Amino acid sequence: MNTEVRFHRNLVFATLDSLKLIFNEQKQADKVLKQTLKRDKRWGSRDRGFIAETTYDIVRWQRLYAKAADVKAPYSREDLFRLFAVWAVHKGHSLPNWPQLEGTPVRRIRGKFDELKNERVYRESIPDWLDAMGLDQLGGQWEEEIKALNQQADVVLRTNTLKTNKNKLKDALEDAEIRTQSKKIAADALVLEERTNVFSLPIFKDGWFEVQDISSQQVAPLLDVKPGMRVVDACAGAGGKTLHLAALMENKGQIIATDIYDFKLAELKRRARRAGAHNIETRLIDSPKVIKKLYGKADRVLIDAPCSGLGVLKRNPDSKWKLSPEFMEEVQELQADILSRYSRIVKPGGKLVYATCSILPAENQLQIEKFLASEAGADFKKVEDKTLWPSKTGFDGFYMCLLTKSN
Template identity: 65%
Template sequence: MRLHRNLVFAVIDGLIEIFNEGGYADKVIAKQLKRDKRWGSRDRSFIAETTYDIVRWKRLYAAIADVGEPFERKDLWRLFAVWCTLRGIKLPDWPQFEETPTRRIKGRFDEFSNIRKLRESIPDWLDELGEKELGDKWDAEIAALNKQAPVILRVNRLKTNIGELQQKLVEEGHETENLKAYKDALQLQERANVFTTQAFKDGLFEVQDASSQLVAPYLGVEPGMRVIDACAGAGGKALHLAAEMDNKGQLIALDIYANKLKELKRRARRAGAFNIETRAIDSTKVIKKLHNSADRVLLDAPCTGLGVLSRNPDAKWKLQPDFVAKIQETQQTILRDYSKMVKPGGKMVYATCSILPSENQEQVKKFLKSEEGKNFSIEKQKTVLSSESGYDGFYMCLMVKKDEKK
């Protein structure tokens, strides 16, 4: 591989913003990709994937390069040199790479590969938490979460089917593989920006991880039901629910952030999902009005996001120990308050993209012991580990509310 100076500079500039200025990797990379209109798909791919790679392995590379935060510009060039050396990429004769100790880099890599928190490039507290909660499974799980996430599409059955979509994507130059264990999923054989395809513009698919695609079907919705997606965000699962309902019935998408619901409306128009109604939770009245009214409620709760580190590697550097405790309080509040919207005989799914039992099974146990949860019982629950599935880590629990009349 021959390195191009302007592409490497884009990577270094992006890393400064992510590491030193608190920028979110996805937004920083999106901005960097707009720097030069002449860049082709291969150039953009290099910038995005190299930046994500160095973000993912920040602690390991910094230890090998013997540099610490906040990083100076020369430190980031050293991290980049480590990245190149470990991938067997020949360093060009640039001033920034003078006296790069290639042999020492490989030696230190071998040395640090024996220490899990360095090998997997994670903060001490996160390594301790993972081991405490997952025990023997933590080794394999954190290794899986450090792998690059595949690009998975969800076929929008309101507009097309898997066979038709595959054919349309082939015509646009994208080969996909049918994931038989996931009824609506296709996996891109080669990573690409599919958002520019006509098929995407026509609303024929969404980009959604295979594990995330398990959540909507888990709720067991049917056409004609009243369904509430109580933490809808920008609506990935709401759109899936609309397809599961065949656009029939009422699907109410709630969120505390009105701007996310605005994005959901835009996505729903593109997807042809016409049974979605958005409501911002701007007071407690919004929830109270819906008490005992829903056949199904989805609580896709805010969480640490530890199951999606392969997709958001900068999250492990932004996440702080005190946030874990705070988010668990929020999860319990959501379970107790929002479960009141389920009507007697109705069902609710509590889901997170976390792998921690303290955010998952323990939260459900605590809820079932509460006043608000005493009429609920578990019908089924599922933990998806990245190390076992090859996709995001997820948890989902289906609960039924007792119908006193029966």
Template identity: 60%
Template sequence: MRFHHNLVQATVDALHNIFNDGKYADQAIQKILKRDTRWGSRDRGFIAETTYDIVRYKRLYASIANVNEPFKQEDLWRLTSVWIVLKGYDLPAWDEYYNTPVRRIRGKLDEVRKNRKMRESIPDWMDEMGVKELGSLWDQEITALNKQASVVLRANSLKTDVASLKEKLVGEEVMTTTDERFPDALILNERANVFRTKLFTDGLFEVQDAGSQLIASYLDPKPGERIMDACAGAGGKTLHLAAMMENKGQIIATDIYQSKLNELKRRTRRAGVHNIETRLLESTKTIKKLAGKMDGLLIDAPCSGLGVLRRNPDAKWKLQPEFIDKIKATQQEILQSYSRVVKSGGTMVYATCSIFPSENEVQVDTFLKSEAGADFELEDSQTLYAHRDGFDGFFMARMKKK
């Protein structure tokens, strides 16, 4: 591979923003990519993928490079040199790489790769928690969560179907694969900027992980029903619910952030959806008004996000164990509060993008044993694991109100 100095410099700058300034990786990368309009898709892809890879393996690369945070400029260049060497490429003859100990880099990798915390590049506390929560499964799962995520599309059934969309994407030189486990999904064979296609601007698809696409289906909403999406966010699952309901009935999408609901409104226009009503949650009045009136409730609860580390590798370095303890309390509060909106015979789905039982099965069990959960019974639950199912990690439980 031939390396270009300005692209590696852009990577170094993105790493500085992420590691030293605490910026989110996706935002830091997007800002860097706007720097030079002459960069083509391959250039932009190199910056993004290289940055994500170094973020993903920060602890491993920093150990091999013998550098510590906060990283100086030369330290960040050392991280890129480790990345280049471990990928099997020759280092460019640049001043930044002068006297880089290539043989020592390879030797140091052999030394540390037996240690899972170093090999998979995770904080000590996360490794300990992973073993406690998942036992022997943790080793396989964290390895899978360090792989680059596939780009998956969800065909918008209000405007197209999977077969037609797949054919139209060929015209955009985007090749895809289907998976019978995920009926609305198309998996890109190679990464591409699908947001620039007319198919996206016309609302024929959304970008949504295959595992995430199962959650709306798990609720099994019917046209004409009243459904509440309690933690809608920007509305990926809300839009899927609307498509399954054929734009009939009503979906009440709530969130505590107006900016996310504004984004949902923008996405509904593109998708051709008109049965969604957004409501900003500022008090408990909304829940009280809807008590016993919903056919279905989706709680896509806030969580640690450990099931989606492939997409958000910087979360490994931002997460703290105290936050996970706090979010568990929030999860149970949401279950206790929102469950009141489900009418007799209605259905509630509790879902997270975590693979830890303490955020999943334990929360459901606690709820069902509580006064608020006394009228509910568990119909089914399942966990998606990256190492077994090939996509992001998710949990979902479906409960019926008696």
């Protein structure tokens, strides 16, 4: 079916420029798009939406489209036009009458798609090694999960209960003509019915909400924090879960947010100011002493460990082209090391949550089993763990495990 979409050259060219940086120079898709979308002040939300969605779509399906277009990375300008043509044909759009797209073999491309959908590595557009690893660790379930991870992610908000409540936030969004739905699985979550840029809203600037997936919103509550506690968020990053912890603690007590990257902690401070979260102190891990000083001092510890990010491919589709088997091995060693060292921060009688945004047992259950069998894990007991499967929830893939330390 042909749908009449009018393609504007400047938008298509901006898309191809973005793809060149992502594919040929291995730049991060979200950062590239942030820059691209600033290029022309006259672009409206529909124009920007076209660039972002088309770019992400071609990134997500790169392997399938490149095979159908018969091109290989690094891509020339001509190759990028061919990728765009293949994308348009796949979407059922009529190609514009431009010299760069002349002679596109539309029927042959359609035939190629029919042929390629019989092989999962093309159908789901993934590297061979990743497909083999997923199949090895998840068996028949891998098929469902990788399919779910190729869907576009929903935009989910977490109500900042330090400033407002979910009903007030829902009403304020409704006033801005943004419709949302609640979900039982996360108390403060609102899911947008349609994608829209929420960052320009005055209520965002006033700290009423954060953008945070429903799966990610289930990590902080598992830690069972109470106002007045001392809590360490050991791999805090830019602080999505730190801010959630601050809200759950009603700004009372102390949260020490540590990370090895200064720029992430700077972003966390900025977000904390906007959210009105006053009980957060950031500490840069610039030597092993920073962690050692905290040994035995915290009621609660969150280890949101570095991981493959396989569970969040919906929102970071470019990462499947950047991952490698070597990285997977390195990150698993790092996870084991962090779990072994940072678990010592927990006081006797305290609690620890280990979490990743991955769905692979090697990064999750197997790490916990190894930890509990080690000397470092001797005082810990597993209370509960859960894997949130994208195929079942429709949201990001996550793993979380709650451990308690004996008195």
